Each structure stands twice: as C-alpha cells, then as structure tokens.
Amino acid sequence: MKHVHWVHDEGRQRGFTLIELMAVLAIVAIIALWGVPSYFDFVKKRQTNSAAVQMAASLQLARSEAMTVGREVAVCGANAAGSACSTSGNAFGDRWLVYIPLGAEGIRVIQVYESSGVSVTSSCGAIKVSAMGRYPSCTVKILPTSNEANLGKTITVTPTGLAVADGAS
Helix, strand or coil, rough: CCCCCCCCCCCCCCCCCHHHHHHHHHHHHHHHHHHHHHHHHHHHHHHHHHHHHHHHHHHHHHHHHHHHHHEEEEEEEEEECCCCEECCCEEECHHHHHHEEEHHHHHEEEEEEEEECCCEEECCCEEEECCCCCCCEEEEEEEEECCCCHCEEEEEECCCEEEEEEEEE
C-alpha cells in the first residue's frame, strides 16, 4: 500500500492574489452601478407618493373643516414661515397650508404640510372648498425636484370632492 504524503510549503503564503481581488471589486462595482440609479428612482417615487397622500389628506381636511365651520376653506402654497399663502400663484413648491380666509382679519391657518424632494403645482392656484364641501375642478401635479415627469403624480379634483391620483406608484 502506498502512502500519500502531503507536501506543505512553509514559506509560501495563502490567500487571494491581487488579480482575483481586482476582479471581484470590478464585479461589485458593476452591480452597484446597475442598482444605484434604481434606488434613487425608488426614493423619488416614495417622496412623490408621500406628498400625494399628504395632499389628499389636506384636501379632505379642507372639506371637513369647511362643512364643520360653514364657510370657505382653502389650500394654497405656503410662504417660508408657513403663516400665509405664497405669492407664487399656482406653484405650491414643497409646502402648502389649509386655511380659513377671514377677510380683513387675514387668515386662520389650520394645518401646514411640508414634503421634501417634490414640487407641487395646482392648475387653479389656491383650491377653495365651499361651505357645502364643493371643490373647483382642478389638477394638482406633484413632481420630484429633479422634474422627472415619469416619476410624478397628478391628482384630479372633481367638484364633488373626489380626488383621483394617477402616475408613478
């Protein structure tokens, strides 16, 4: 019977060669380059969806408050302090507020909403809800600040108060 002797070279080190390490790093870099843009699109979609949910909540709050107090309530883009409507017209930017107009006394702010990473515009400027809970026909567009329309959402508001969202999900 033959005996097999293992030869062990004490002077030689074991491990990965530099070439093997570089090949693995190149593969990892390629996978990362493929996945990172998808991750950023995912984050933008989440920000847009979150803002759409907040806008729907603010529209519902405005309607509820209008019917409760028996007077007009509105949603508009907020100024930097969140204490009044901005002067940007249809552009809400990344913050908006629900308020009760008080005529010469100004406004009473009910709620301020802020959503980062998005830009909100309304086709009808301030969205005014009547004391009976009726809205103007209007669309609200929510886009990432990078202005990528394919990642945006559009909320269509009907006079009866139905808010229908479409776009990125």
